[in-house]
Amino acid sequence: MRPKYFRFNGGRLVLPVFFPDATRGFVKTLDFLDVKKTGVQGVLVNTFHLWQLMNRKILKKAGGIRGFMGYHGAVISDSGGFQVMSVIKKGISSGRITDEGVILNPSRNKRLIFTPEESIRFQMELETDMVVVLDDFTDPGVGHKKADESVSRTIDWARRSKAEFEKICKKKGLKGDKKPYLLGVVQGGEFMDLREKCTKELVKIGFDGLGWGGWPIKNGKINFESAKVISKFSPSNYLLYGLGIGKPEDVVNCFGLGFSIFDCVLPTRDGRHGRLYLFNSDSIDEININVGDFYHFYDAKKEKNLTDNSKISNYCDCILCKNYSRSYLYHLFKIENLIAMRLSSIHNLRFYSLLLDKLRNA
RNA sequence: GCUGGGGUGGCGGAGUGGACAAUCGCAUCAGACUGUAAAUCUGACGCUCGAAAGGGCUACAUAGGUUCGAAUCCUGUCCCCAGCA
Numbered sequence: 001m002r003p004k005y006f007r008f009n010g011g012r013l014v015l016p017v018f019f020p021d022a023t024r025g026f027v028k029t030l031d032f033l034d035v036k037k038t039g040v041q042g043v044l045v046n047t048f049h050l051w052q053l054m055n056r057k058i059l060k061k062a063g064g065i066r067g068f069m070g071y072h073g074a075v076i077s078d079s080g081g082f083q084v085m086s087v088i089k090k091g092i093s094s095g096r097i098t099d100e101g102v103i104l105n106p107s108r109n110k111r112l113i114f115t116p117e118e119s120i121r122f123q124m125e126l127e128t129d130m131v132v133v134l135d136d137f138t139d140p141g142v143g144h145k146k147a148d149e150s151v152s153r154t155i156d157w158a159r160r161s162k163a164e165f166e167k168i169c170k171k172k173g174l175k176g177d178k179k180p181y182l183l184g185v186v187q188g189g190e191f192m193d194l195r196e197k198c199t200k201e202l203v204k205i206g207f208d209g210l211g212w213g214g215w216p217i218k219n220g221k222i223n224f225e226s227a228k229v230i231s232k233f234s235p236s237n238y239l240l241y242g243l244g245i246g247k248p249e250d251v252v253n254c255f256g257l258g259f260s261i262f263d264c265v266l267p268t269r270d271g272r273h274g275r276l277y278l279f280n281s282d283s284i285d286e287i288n289i290n291v292g293d294f295y296h297f298y299d300a301k302k303e304k305n306l307t308d309n310s311k312i313s314n315y316c317d318c319i320l321c322k323n324y325s326r327s328y329l330y331h332l333f334k335i336e337n338l339i340a341m342r343l344s345s346i347h348n349l350r351f352y353s354l355l356l357d358k359l360r361n362a
Numbered sequence: 363g364c365u366g367g368g369g370u371g372g373c374g375g376a377g378u379g380g381a382c383a384a385u386c387g388c389a390u391c392a393g394a395c396u397g398u399a400a401a402u403c404u405g406a407c408g409c410u411c412g413a414a415a416g417g418g419c420u421a422c423a424u425a426g427g428u429u430c431g432a433a434u435c436c437u438g439u440c441c442c443c444a445g446c447a
Contacts, residue, residue, distance in 0.1 A: 082397045243397035
């Protein structure tokens with residue numbers, strides 16, 4: 001049996017859960033009261049970004065990232081593997097990846113190295129509920145040899161991460177349920193033999209769960225094959241985490257494969273872009289996620305909404321749907337008022353919240 | 363009334379004889395967005411035929427003119443702005 005609960009900050013959450021991304025310590029355009037009101041129970045912060053941004057003394061004084069943010073829900077810290085891929089491998093900022101870790105060159109006279117150990121150390125200072133090991137992202141579309149290299153490095157880094165994690169736990173006197181979860185990340189791209197190998201090797205090292213890493217998406221469609229492999233070869237007591245998953249239907253499908261933790265930028269990003277998610281339903285009770293098209297998009301920025309005084313939806317209980325018209329939201333977007341993005345993000349998070357409620361009660 | 367400047371596509375605003383259906387921005391329309399480099403990005407945008415390549419037509423206030431060729435030069439008319447009366 002897969003775990004039914006997620007421990008956090010002295011409490012526990014019923015799985016599955018969906019956490020929006022508070023990458024740099026905040027959910028864009030929202031405060032945590034907004035987040036809480038949507039029914040969202042936790043957020044994901046990013047180690048790589050915070051590591052570069054935060055003063056560790058301030059962090060310690062605040063009582064970790066939760067204390068610093070003034071947030072009391074669950075918090076997972078992502079390792080930074082994805083950022084290394086998206087920022088460094090694509091050449092956005094300078095740096096390179098070695099077996100030792102990620103070498104960064106933020107300026108000429110500074111040389112920073114972000115190692116798997118450093119990622120763990122910093123996450124332990126963040127005092128999050130789940131710590132994710134630094135992984136070497138398998139570039140999408142890469143051949144078997146390159147993918148294998150990233151898997152080998154991911155496994156090596158996972159081993160080092162685990163050792164560092166245990167060392168710190170011992171030093172801090174953290175045992176049993178007092179220890180945060182430690183999550184391994186499976187790479188291997190589209191090669192199932194590599195996914196299998198990575199999963200098995202990570203299990204040998206020993207984690208509380210595994211994350212589905214990489215970029216299994218082509219033309220907006222997810223290939224679930226590697227998720228199946230991870231689910232198949234991981235012990236039943238492992239938590240399975242769909243990193244960056246995903247679209248509503250992707251979350252539903254992934255849950256069906258045994259995954260129970262999700263995070264994604266989509267609800268908040270789409271919200272900021274004026275794309276709202278709406279269940280094809282007239283009431284919360286009638287929401288049925290077992291049918292093919294259980295939701296659709298509402299594009300808040302279309303000019304036709306200007307004269308539409310109706311609510312965004314009838315079923316939703318978020319502050320946008322309860323209080324404001326399509327016309328007013330259009331107006332707010334039109335004048336580029338921040339409130340438009342806030343209300344839309346709140347609505348979309350409420351959508352995901354309801355979606356997860358339905359999954360929990362399915 | 364005089365003098366000077368100007369009238370360009372839904373709007374702003376380039377262009378001052380051929381490469382102009384007309385840079386660019388805005389608006390509009392369509393699409394994208396999945397461990398946030400993203401309050402972002404891409405495409406279309408006179409009418410019309412075509413799947414496309416490409417073709418046809420009408421356009422730079424308006425009426426004429428000069429020229430092989432005009433949004434660009436000349437003249438008349440209308441309108442706007444600034445300065446002077």
